[in-house]
Amino acid sequence: MLAKRIIPCMDVRDGRVVKGINFVNIKDAGDPVELAEEYNKQGADELVFLDITASSDKRDTMVNVVSEVAKKVFIPFTVGGGIRSVEDMRKILNAGADKISVNTAAVENPSLINEGALKFGSQCIVLAIDAKKNPKMKNGFEVYTYGGRKPTGIDAISWAKKGEKLGAGEILLTSMDRDGTKKGFDLELTKKISGSVNIPVIASGGVGNLEHFVEAFTKGKADAALAASIFHYKEYTVKDIKDYCRKEKVVVRE
């Protein structure tokens, strides 16, 4: 049976993994290659790197990080953050990443999804959606861009469907209401999106304990679950999560 995936996410700034809450008190958390190797050892199914480098002239640092990780870690990994063109995608994929994720750039220019999918295949294109509850939206959730700072007036479920139609291969869904709260994934949002598209949905935002992962899969119908801080602060290892999932009869990779 296809296993549910556990995916650690790392924020990378100027070539280093950083941790911090809402971009405040950002601290160095280590070398991306070493952390990738560590999570791989723990049994991570995939990895996500989010480039939060502020200045665009330092973007090539990320390309170097990608190529170093790709030489040493042989599980799939996704790179997101600041990807605005097919050329940006090409650089990252050629450096050895398996997938790229687009968020703001895709909202502002949806054809980017289509162009990327045609060029590199849908399996390479992850549509990242940051969504927040808003009863005024048709399905109750609104898409935000610019790292959650800008409301777009777009209904999240409609956007997910459109993204699939344009050729996205997966959806990385972050609940802004839950992000950083440790209250658990937004199961309502996750279930709604997962039920509306026929591509895998990665749940993100809000995980605080082991049960939250199980819920994301059983109640949220997610195909994968992503977390950052619980790994960085060593609250749980990937193995802890998988052991618990197995106990709760969720199929995960050994």
Next chain:
Amino acid sequence: MIAVIDYGAGNLKSVTNALDFIKARYKVTSSAEDIKKADKIIFPGVGAFGDCVSSLKKKKIFDVLKKEIVKKPFLGICLGMQVLFESSEESSGIEGLGLFKGKVRKFQSKTLKIPQIGWNSINVMKKSELLKGVADGSYLYLVHSYYADPDDEKIVLTKTSYGIDYCSGIADGNVFGVQFHPERSGEIGLRILKNFVGLK
């Protein structure tokens, strides 16, 4: 030297990175001469069935491959496995290499997500050098919407369950095809590549 076939469709970086990591000697190539001279062939497929066939023909290696595959250890990955068959539902009317009788079919399901993306387990159907040290039930990484359906059950090396039990690996003598990506399947994947590289 291993010939890693590049027909221009995509990125072979993850395959060559894995080969570098296990210290295998290889050459990324689309030349008929290289394929003839090589002592092994790895064929990582990317893209669609029809495009792959037409690229191989355009590069004038379609017939060469057909002949050389049976002469030396061959490993087709993903589409590189599918193209060994006669045809595919992905590109109707296009003939594959036709080394094996059978068709490549699309997953049909109202409940499962297509493509299948992620780690799924293999049921090992027969003994093979390729899977030496790889436990039955091991998880490997897959990304695909189509799967090979061989006429001859005897070539089935592994089966995987996704709505149906489909053929996720084949072995016939030294000709191997795997639907999963050994270059993306962690330690177990590297083990499989090492086994292939070590074949005589």
